[in-house]
Amino acid sequence: MRTGFLDVYRSSPGNFLVSGMENCKQFLTIFNLYQTMSNATNLIHSIPVDELTGSISVPIYQTSTFVQDEPGVNRGYDYARSNNPTRATLEKIIATLEGGKTGAAFASGLAAIDAVVKLLQSGDEILAVDDIYGGAFRLFTQVYAKFGITVNYVDTTNADNVAKAITPATKLIWLETPTNPTLKISDIAAIGAIAKQHNILLCVDSTFASPALQQPIKLGADIVVHSATKYIGGHSDLIAGLVVCKTEELGAQIKFYQNASGAILGPQDSWLVIRGVETLYLRMQQHCKNAQAVAEFLQTHPAVDKVYYPGLATHHNHDIAAEQASGFGGIVSFTLKIDTAEAAKDVVCGTRYFKLAESLGGIKSLLCHPANMTHKTIPAEKRHAAGVADSLVRLSVGLEDAEDLIADIAQALDKVIPTKTVTAHKYESAVL
Numbered sequence: 001m002r003t004g005f006l007d008v009y010r011s012s013p014g015n016f017l018v019s020g021m022e023n024c025k026q027f028l029t030i031f032n033l034y035q036t037m038s039n040a041t042n043l044i045h046s047i048p049v050d051e052l053t054g055s056i057s058v059p060i061y062q063t064s065t066f067v068q069d070e071p072g073v074n075r076g077y078d079y080a081r082s083n084n085p086t087r088a089t090l091e092k093i094i095a096t097l098e099g100g101k102t103g104a105a106f107a108s109g110l111a112a113i114d115a116v117v118k119l120l121q122s123g124d125e126i127l128a129v130d131d132i133y134g135g136a137f138r139l140f141t142q143v144y145a146k147f148g149i150t151v152n153y154v155d156t157t158n159a160d161n162v163a164k165a166i167t168p169a170t171k172l173i174w175l176e177t178p179t180n181p182t183l184k185i186s187d188i189a190a191i192g193a194i195a196k197q198h199n200i201l202l203c204v205d206s207t208f209a210s211p212a213l214q215q216p217i218k219l220g221a222d223i224v225v226h227s228a229t230k231y232i233g234g235h236s237d238l239i240a241g242l243v244v245c246k247t248e249e250l251g252a253q254i255k256f257y258q259n260a261s262g263a264i265l266g267p268q269d270s271w272l273v274i275r276g277v278e279t280l281y282l283r284m285q286q287h288c289k290n291a292q293a294v295a296e297f298l299q300t301h302p303a304v305d306k307v308y309y310p311g312l313a314t315h316h317n318h319d320i321a322a323e324q325a326s327g328f329g330g331i332v333s334f335t336l337k338i339d340t341a342e343a344a345k346d347v348v349c350g351t352r353y354f355k356l357a358e359s360l361g362g363i364k365s366l367l368c369h370p371a372n373m374t375h376k377t378i379p380a381e382k383r384h385a386a387g388v389a390d391s392l393v394r395l396s397v398g399l400e401d402a403e404d405l406i407a408d409i410a411q412a413l414d415k416v417i418p419t420k421t422v423t424a425h426k427y428e429s430a431v432l
Contacts (some may be wrong), residue, residue: 040136040281040325043212046096047274048089060271061085063357069175082259086267090274091242094226097211097277099218100244102251104258109207109227110135111263112241116172116203116223118257119250122148125169129156129186131179131386133205134375136242142377153382154229157317159190166198176205178321181333181370181394182387183208183308185317188324201250207231207361213286214325222246223254226413230361231330234283238269283363283399290405291397295332297406303413304336305391308333331360332400336391336416342389344369348413353400360396365405 050059061084066077087105095103108110113136120126126140130153140151154165156175173195178188182252187295188204195202203223204216210231211323226232228240245251258264265273288311295309310321311328321328336343347357347367354367368374371390375383384390397405 011052012028012300014143024302024401026099028311039212043097043204043281044278045276046093046145050125056203058086058089058271058274060267061368062267076423080267081262081264084264084267084270086274087265087270090265090270090277093274093277094211094232095244097215098224099215099250100251101248102255104243104245104251105228105265105273106241106243106258107263107265108239108368109225109229109241110139111261112225112227112243113139113205114263115243115254115257115261116225117144118261119201119253120144120149120171123169124149124171125167126151126154126174127162127165127170127200129176129179130154130382131184131388132174132176132180132378133180133321134370134377135407136205136269136375137375153182155183156186156191159187159194162348166200170198172198173200173202174205175202176208178208178290178310178331179212180208180328181308181331181374181392183232183310183329183331184303184387185310185315185321187317187320188216188219189222195222196220201248206224207374208331209325209327210280210284212280212298213288213329217244217246219292219324222250228273228276229359231284231287232276232280232361233273234363234365235272236359236362236364238272240265240269240273242273250347284327284330286399287397288327290399290402291330291332291395292328293402293404296396297410301413303336303338303417305335305337305339330396332395332397334391334393334395336393337418338416339389339391341371341390341413344371344393346416347393347409347412353405353408354395354412360394362396363399365396365398367393370394
């Protein structure tokens with residue numbers, strides 16, 4: 001077997017000689033990069049070269065149907081709702097990245113969630129994280145409650161709470177970690193062990209982390225859900241959802257509901273998600289770096305009360321986040337000392353680079369006011385109990401220069417620094 005340059009170095013790095021100290025330093029830099037970037041390399045090369053033409057980009061099969069050789073005899077595809085080569089490639093890629101057996105691509109993140117809930121039947125119970133995405137809450141309470149599926153909301157940041165809340169009817173544990181929007185961290189491995197002990201499915205919505213930072217199946221989850229609209233797509237130009245299952249049997253059920261209900265992802269959007277996957281690791285590195293800088297700044301601003309970011313040592317379960325993920329993500333949330341929706345509105349309407357919009361995870365920075373936007377469907381008492389205050393602002397920290405983003409949010413926050421003048425004239429209902 002031929003011995004390569006890297007193999008020689010690995011066999012005896014202490015005796016390896018390179019002509020000139022500078023060349024040696026350059027080589028060591030490249031070698032260290034090779035080691036640390038192996039996950040990125042695996043991700044990029046999980047995207048196949050087209051076997052038919054050699055195309056380096058996955059082809060878009062823009063077709064509704066496929067010609068059959070004989071009645072019932074096809075070349076792996078018969079109708080595009082049931083399967084499509086572009087979508088199938090994406091599904092294989094996401095399953096590989098998550099360490100699962102089967103992937104399924106849907107028309108939205110909520111369509112993906114819907115397919116998972118279809119695994120249940122009347123009389124079953126979902127044990128769900130209390131700080132839950134508003135769309136999931138709406139689906140659970142206003143759609144599936146009518147069919148006899150109940151939901152018990154629990155603070156899952158302590159695994160003991162999960163163990164205590166399980167009932168004979170509990171068939172699915174639903175986690176988000178980090179959660180939307182207060183970035184609560186749950187111990188996937190600990191809760192996975194509890195679920196396994198009770199023969200309960202564990203589904204983790206890992207949208208905020210993406211497979212670049214966290215692989216829940218490897219930690220004990222049975223199912224992983226993503227809104228690929230967010231970080232996986234990464235460019236704010238598509239709507240998509242993904243489900244990955246740990247076993248082929250569970251995957252077959254999800255694929256059945258995907259075909260039976262028809263909420264599939266089209267080939268154009270499938271290609272856009274694949275395009276996003278190509279740069280996912282690089283983007284997530286910068287999202288994490290910028291978010292850390294913004295979070296640390298927010299801790300120092302006199303208008304800010306609480307800062308929620310798993311990368312802060314003060315964040316609850318910071319150690320768990322550091323253990324189960326390779327980064328802390330690009331979302332930062334904070335509350336104001338003037339805890340009113342009016343004060344939050346002044347902040348979110350007063351920025352230049354942070355654009356006021358729903359969604360997150362794109363290259364451009366966004367911000368929103370969850371109480372009036374993403375979590376408006378959640379009753380105020382439940383929202384407050386989960387820690388989503390009236391003044392809470394969620395930032396999706398993009399890829400702009402961190403100093404520009406900090407300056408932008410600083411000038412908006414300066415307008416709501418609590419003083420007697422400000423509170424007397426504009427925020428009379430605030431409790432300081």
